[in-house]
Amino acid sequence: MIQSRPRTPLGYLPILLPAFALIAFYIVPFGSMVGMSFFHNLGGGAYEEVFTLENYARLVSPFFLSVLGTSFEVAFLVALFAIVIGFPFTYLLVNARRGTQVFWLIVMLSVLSLSEAIIGFAWSTLLSRTAGIGVLFEALGLTEKAQSYAPSLGAVLAGVTYIAMPYAVLLLYPILSRIEPDIEQASRTLGASPLRAFFNVIVPMHRTPIVVSFVMIFVFTLGSYLLPQILGRPTNWTLSVVISDQALLQSNMPFAAALSIFLMTVTILLVLLVTLINRKGAKA
């Protein structure tokens, strides 16, 4: 492709604004965070602008590795649930009547508009012993006495999956709506029941979109810090909870920055790995 360069400096004007926005809103804050992670914390939000590795030295510990493990566990399971529920749901949705589709898409968008705190409280009430499904299960005779299901890992997963679900659906919807109905019908005429056709053809056909959506939800979920606090026990608190505690309650900005960069670096490495594996798998 041959393109002529602008002949005058003025010709570069149209790209200046986006370039400026990119630098101002992404690169500068990120750079200042990287810088911050090497500063010395003085407490109370104050820090000394000297170069130190102490923040990174502190985070290399079994404790933070295990918290990172918790983060990955929660994010992995949430991404898994969101895809396992979201993919069939979206598939049914794209094959549904127009009105039904619009209804569910509006529901999904409304969920996005809810604040995380509201969702957290709603789930903690729903899973409570005194006002939630605990009472229902007792009334139905499923449990002898009403029980509470929050806080727990399950509650965290339920709450975060609830938030992640609209993203899963909105990511998969445009892709699944391009499937020709013939594909599914063809596999039926060839001897596959609708269920087998779904698992044998529809799912493997969409391997790459599924992997991409999984990774996006995984990364998105890693940042969740409010719901693990509201719905989880301390062992379910993720690295993002620790980061928000450090930043908002301990006012230790340098350490919060170091933790964030640590989380980000490990995440990027993981995403690269998954992308690589998927590419290999697709070729095989």
Place this chain on the structure above:
Amino acid sequence: MSGLIVENVDKFYGNVQALGDISLTVDNGQFVCLLGPSGCGKTSLLRIVAGLEDPSAGRIVLDGADITSKPAHKRDFGMVFQSLALFPHLSVGDNIAYPLAIRGVPKEKRRAEVERLLELVHLPGKADRAITQLSGGQRQRVAIARALIMQPKLFLLDEPMSALDAKLRETMQVEVKRLQRSLGVTSLLVTHDQREAMTTADLVVVMSEGKIQQVAPPIEIYRNPANAFVADFIGITNLIQGRIDGGRFEGPGGALTLPGAKPGNATLSIRPEDIALAPQAGPDTLTGTVTFVRHLGATTEISVDTGNADEKDLTVSLPGRTHCPLEVGDTAHLSVDPAAVVVLG
């Protein structure tokens, strides 16, 4: 009772009737074409036979067994879709072997069957190719092979060649017909292309507006159309409205002797090649003014205005080498072989 029987099938989409009281018998080994313009209900009928849609009323019977409520995946039919519907994530071989894999056929056997089918559709050794590496015609063959690998009781084709270019389409039509004949598989093909129907079918079912208009072998359909729709839809014809009285037809441009024809109002269907030029007006000629002359090489087509209804000029088709003395504006006298005239009610 062997073969496929469609019995009094109705199909409604909401309040819209797509099929009305369709009954049809297809003998084993027969190749039947459902032919009609788009929206005539032919595809709905095929999908009902395939089990992809339920009829609103009526039955589908195969070899004496009622299969109306049998789900598509239990009918053991092979179907080729208009879009081909090949699975993009599977290789050529895995696409063709899909019905076998579903039924748990061991890998070696599948491999052998795939090779056999690839030979049959003239794609030997292409099993490991990706679908995206194939041309349109090759994909067509893969779709056919996939539909045939199970040796289906019924081979269904839904306008499978409409995406191919004209030349390739004709080749494929011949190939499909040969394949069907050699395998002896009972086949049902949906098309709006009469050439395709004429090429492949043992029996043509002409459909219009959800109803069957005529069921007959191709040449019958051409020679003896059951009604004006069939006559007009199949090939080119001249429809002339007039009155029959005492073995004489009187219409625009003149009269014709039609011995034994039923008296009353009638429409005649006369194929262009069944009309000849007469040197002068006679008792059995139609007369009109030449409005257009087309020298097409193989034939010469002359349009003659005889004052026919709807301002439809008669078309006369002469063999290409016949001398045509007429020019636009000349008066033409046309003679017709009474044996070639079809009287429509």
Place this chain on the structure above:
Amino acid sequence: MMKSSALSRRTLLKTASALPLALAAPAVLRAGGEPLKVGVYGGYFQDSFDSFVYPEFTKATGIEIESIAVPTGEAWLIQLQQAARAKRAPADVSMMATVSIMRGMRTGLWAPLDEAAMPNVSNILPTLINRYDDGGLAAVGAVSWYVTVATNTDVFPEPIESWAELWEPKYEDSLGLLALVSNSYLLEITAKTFFGGTDYLSSEETIREVLAKVAELKPNTRLWYRDEAQFEQALKSGEIPIGQYYHDVTGLAAADGFPVRSNFPKEGGLRESGNWGVARVSDKIDEAQIFIDYMSQPSVQAMLARNLGTAPNVARESMDLTDEEFAAVSSDIEPVIPRYDLHFERTDWLNQIWAEMLQA
């Protein structure tokens, strides 16, 4: 770059310490006619001060007040420090947590106050006075509040008499406790209850020993909460029937008919305080001192107890509170006072061992 940064900090300190001399010049009341800017925590505190305190103060002294909402946590301290560098004061007087006062003292953020100008400050309990190393007055206790054991009486009708009961197996998976070392003060409560007092928290070993005792609460704890509303709602419904919570808020809920009770353990309730600090860069030090003096009067402290539910910072005898009014906000039992010095000096370490204990 490192050097210049350190230098500028030192220069700043010098400049800052030179300021009081300039301000010791003859006092000019209500300089420029601008109001005194007073910051208290936004929400309940600010609303209450706006309706009960400021109008009375203006009536009594003629000094107008501009009410500033202050965020909890240390965000306000950061803002004050940044503003101080620019020699601006977003508020003349601020109500601050004790640890924040200490952090501000380290950088000389607070103006040394003149006790002679504030005779009523002598009423304030000595534990609520913060002084610079040279004895200069840096901050004065503003309001206090108690954290006690709150119970849902439908679930647990008997009163709680000791913090030690929280460790009893019958409360398995029933407690709601504050999530952080720096807001639950469970180290102090545990030290007072089991180790003879908060002085026991003197070395790493003894702190770890106390922490191990706190860790024994984990099986009993359903919710380690950061958000008060979450626990309060669960307490009222009986979902989490027992835990540490604000004495006055529990009392208000009980008065509203909820089946809850605040129990003062015999080891004492946990007493936290907010403090008045005056920004050194303020040009209204005199008005600020008048304000603090006003707030330190026993009558004003009693009024705050009645209207805000805060515990008075002056001796009980000096006020006209009835027994009922006093009990609603405070107690005669010696309180558990947070080891603010520890939280100030060892923030990161305490936070780290606490998190490791909790999340292990």
